[in-house]
Amino acid sequence: LKAGACALSEPQFFDTGALVAVLSTQPLGRALDYRAPEGGCFAGAFVEVPLGPRKVIGVVWGAGQGDYDISKIRPVIRVLDAAPMRDEMRSFLQRASDYTLTPMPAMLRLATRAPGLGDPPSMRRVYRRGDAEPDKMTAARRKVLAALADYGDLSFTLKELAEMAGVGASVVKGLVAHGAVLEEDSPRDQPFARLDPALPGKELTEDQATGAAALAEAVRSESYGTTLLRGVTGSGKTEVYLEAVAAALRSGRQALVLLPEIALTAEFLTRVEERFGARPAEWHSGATMTERRRIWRMVGEGQAQLVIGARSALFLPYQNLGLIVVDEEHDTSYKQEEGVLYNARDMAVLRASICGAHVVLASATPSLESWVNAEAGKYRRLELKSRYGPAVLPQMRAIDMRAESLPANRWVSDALRREVAARLERDEQAMLFINRRGYAPVTLCRACGHQIGCDHCDARLVEHRFLKRLVCHQCGETKPMPDICPSCEVGGRLAPVGPGVERLGEEAAELFPDARVATLSSDMYGSARALKEEISGIAQGAADIIIGTQLVAKGHNFPKLTLVGVIDADLGLQGSDLRAAERTFQLMRQVAGRAGRAEAPGTALLQTYQPEHPVIRAILAGQEEAFWAAEAREREAAGVPPYGRMAGIILSAPDVAQVFDAGNQLAREDQPLRAIGAQVFGPAPAPIARVRGRHRVRLLVKAEKSAPLQAAVAKWVGQIRLKGDLRIAVDIDPQSF
Numbered sequence: 179l180k181a182g183a184c185a186l187s188e189p190q191f192f193d194t195g196a197l198v199a200v201l202s203t204q205p206l207g208r209a210l211d212y213r214a215p216e217g218g219c220f221a222g223a224f225v226e227v228p229l230g231p232r233k234v235i236g237v238v239w240g241a242g243q244g245d246y247d248i249s250k251i252r253p254v255i256r257v258l259d260a261a262p263m264r265d266e267m268r269s270f271l272q273r274a275s276d277y278t279l280t281p282m283p284a285m286l287r288l289a290t291r292a293p294g295l296g297d298p299p300s301m302r303r304v305y306r307r308g309d310a311e312p313d314k315m316t317a318a319r320r321k322v323l324a325a326l327a328d329y330g331d332l333s334f335t336l337k338e339l340a341e342m343a344g345v346g347a348s349v350v351k352g353l354v355a356h357g358a359v360l361e362e363d364s365p366r367d368q369p370f371a372r373l374d375p376a377l378p379g380k381e382l383t384e385d386q387a388t389g390a391a392a393l394a395e396a397v398r399s400e401s402y403g404t405t406l407l408r409g410v411t412g413s414g415k416t417e418v419y420l421e422a423v424a425a426a427l428r429s430g431r432q433a434l435v436l437l438p439e440i441a442l443t444a445e446f447l448t449r450v451e452e453r454f455g456a457r458p459a460e461w462h463s464g465a466t467m468t469e470r471r472r473i474w475r476m477v478g479e480g481q482a483q484l485v486i487g488a489r490s491a492l493f494l495p496y497q498n499l500g501l502i503v504v505d506e507e508h509d510t511s512y513k514q515e516e517g518v519l520y521n522a523r524d525m526a527v528l529r530a531s532i533c534g535a536h537v538v539l540a541s542a543t544p545s546l547e548s549w550v551n552a553e554a555g556k557y558r559r560l561e562l563k564s565r566y567g568p569a570v571l572p573q574m575r576a577i578d579m580r581a582e583s584l585p586a587n588r589w590v591s592d593a594l595r596r597e598v599a600a601r602l603e604r605d606e607q608a609m610l611f612i613n614r615r616g617y618a619p620v621t622l623c624r625a626c627g628h629q630i631g632c633d634h635c636d637a638r639l640v641e642h643r644f645l646k647r648l649v650c651h652q653c654g655e656t657k658p659m660p661d662i663c664p665s666c667e668v669g670g671r672l673a674p675v676g677p678g679v680e681r682l683g684e685e686a687a688e689l690f691p692d693a694r695v696a697t698l699s700s701d702m703y704g705s706a707r708a709l710k711e712e713i714s715g716i717a718q719g720a721a722d723i724i725i726g727t728q729l730v731a732k733g734h735n736f737p738k739l740t741l742v743g744v745i746d747a748d749l750g751l752q753g754s755d756l757r758a759a760e761r762t763f764q765l766m767r768q769v770a771g772r773a774g775r776a777e778a779p780g781t782a783l784l785q786t787y788q789p790e791h792p793v794i795r796a797i798l799a800g801q802e803e804a805f806w807a808a809e810a811r812e813r814e815a816a817g818v819p820p821y822g823r824m825a826g827i828i829l830s831a832p833d834v835a836q837v838f839d840a841g842n843q844l845a846r847e848d849q850p851l852r853a854i855g856a857q858v859f860g861p862a863p864a865p866i867a868r869v870r871g872r873h874r875v876r877l878l879v880k881a882e883k884s885a886p887l888q889a890a891v892a893k894w895v896g897q898i899r900l901k902g903d904l905r906i907a908v909d910i911d912p913q914s915f
């Protein structure tokens with residue numbers, strides 16, 4: 179695909195019927211026909227149309243399709259004064275919707291999440307304020323809130339909102355007065371400072387320079403392609419892909435760097451600023467409404483040259499996108515698990531293929547999918563084999579826990595304790611890693627054996643001592659720690675069982691009373707900013723022992739850190755998930771990679787009860803190629819991704835019998851699946867069997883790689899009638915199977 183293909187050639191113009199995709203939460207899977215407005219409209223125009231008794235916003239998608247009398251269908255009310263959605267964006271949304279089987283309205287909402295669709299700036303706008311409820315709910319107020327809820331983050335003038343909801347302006351004013359709806363000036367957008375790709379970058383090593391040149395060349399070709407940039411942690415992948423960014427900026431195209439959400443570090447932004455002399459646009463869920471509006475517009479005008487963002491940055495209206503980098507491409511947080519179920523890595527490739535951009539997938543431990551695509555020659559492959567400078571890869575060893583005798587409620591073995599002490603003596607840092615948030619995973623009543631669970635989910639409540647509460651990691655519900663057992667009502671016998679990151683911090687403080695212990699867990703910091711500051715402090719040496727969860731495994735540079743101790747290397751290997759091995763391998767290599775990033779060599783120690791487990795052995799030996807090849811063979815034999823295709827169908831309802839009935843019925847009516855040679859498994863309780871009071875069952879569909887999975891699944895689930903409170907969600911390429 180050439181870049182030119184995305185430029186608007188001849189804009190399509192409609193003066194009779196027009197097909198409009200509607201941006202409403204109503205479950206409409208398809209676009210609707212409307213009569214073109216007086217004077218016609220162009221494809222991509224944002225319009226207001228009637229839908230039932232309401233007025234809703236939509237995008238003109240194409241020519242009307244129905245075989246009808248044009249005078250009898252309802253007309254478009256007006257064309258909004260907003261920059262139209264580009265052809266390229268519409269094809270992207272269409273194909274993403276077809277691929278993920280997401281109804282178009284939900285897909286469209288991802289692309290219009292920024293408020294203030296092209297309205298004149300500096301007009302007073304209203305929008306929903308979090309979940310704030312007014313003191314008194316009336317039918318009219320409910321209409322207003324429902325209208326706002328329909329549009330996510332879009333904002334409107336007070337009058338527009340009242341009109342849309344079909345109520346008087348005073349109702350909206352009332353809600354503003356009560357704080358449930360916010361009204362504020364939308365200021366003129368501040369432009370972004372120019373990034374200068376001509377500033378000199380770091381002097382690259384030979385390997386890095388070769389990689390950078392290859393990427394720059396790929397970006398200059400202005401055609402689609404994907405490169406898997408693989409390099410051990412600390413090898414300079416970031417330096418290399420920043421040169422690809424420079425190449426895009428030099429040819430006047432925009433670049434996007436996706437990072438796993440929690441890795442949006444101050445350190446990274448500083449590096450970009452050092453390289454290009456100005457700060458890029460930062461797109462993430464914590465950004466203020468004003469900032470998001472600004473970025474959305476500036477990206478659309480091509481003024482924002484570089485966006486650093488979380489996965490939803492893929493849906494910004496780029497004018498001229500030339501490069502997408504997906505850093506830590508294997509990271510599971512790229513898969514959105516609520517609402518629209520998509521994998522940002524796959525969507526990045528799709529988007530790039532539509533607009534002729536280059537994709538760089540960077541990782542020290544690529545996903546098996548990307549590894550297989552590179553092996554098959556679909557992706558180019560670049561490799562950085564050694565760490566930059568004097569830094570060498572950490573040594574990895576197992577601590578055989580069967581040979582250790584630990585007292586109750588202690589998790590740091592003697593062997594590990596001695597190693598930590600040695601680091602402290604040399605004024606180096608040590609990290610203890612456990613992938614469990616909170617104080618203890620289980621709260622047990624020692625009188626009756628009851629384990630405190632969530633009232634709404636099939637999950638145990640986790641004690642968070644720092645918050646002084648029990649928290650459900652599934653639905654977020656929290657409650658104070660009870661004094662008596664909720665089951666037997668005996669007091670004083672509730673006890674924490676097992677370690678979480680907070681409890682490990684306590685143990686470390688007892689074992690090393692003179693050390694400064696910093697526990698890094700997202701819920702211990704009031705804001706992302708506070709967490710970022712803590713991390714920069716630690717990087718500068720403000721702590722001796724760092725206790726952390728997955729949060730610390732990603733991207734941070736702690737130059738004084740020379741030892742990583744993994745408390746429970748076996749944790750991820752439990753369960754029946756076929757991806758467990760891949761995940762554990764990635765996580766362990768990633769965590770170990772934190773050690774020894776500067777001059778002092780690093781060591782990683784894995785506490786394990788099964789040192790001879792093949793995955794643990796592969797991790798210790800660092801035999802990546804052999805590990806991937808073995809994993810690939812197993813997946814191929816099982817016919818699962820990336821060698822076969824899968825889809826998960828999750829049915830949920832408050833009534834457990836109803837979900838199973840519906841699941842069984844669906845399993846019986848599998849004709850559309852059999853027609854493509856696909857198999858269906860289940861219904862079985864979903865990996866999370868109950869969430870927020872809804873029971874969930876899952877059916878898994880397995881098909882051959884070349885089978886038309888989406889079409890068959892759409893036909894198959896289309897057979898089910900959604901009675902009562904039954905809901906259905908389709909998950910193409912599920913994370914766990």
Ligand code: ADP
Pocket residue numbers: 380381382383386409410411412413414415416417418566735
């Ligand atoms: P990766 O992304 O592969 O983990 P980074 O790009 O973060 O590696 O590089 C690791 C560290 O080495 C960083 O502090 C980086 O600034 C430094 N570094 C890498 N390459 C060079 C270079 N060519 N010149 C100077 N510093 C470099």
Ligand code: ZN
Pocket residue numbers: 632633634635637650651652653654655870
């Ligand atoms: Zn819950």
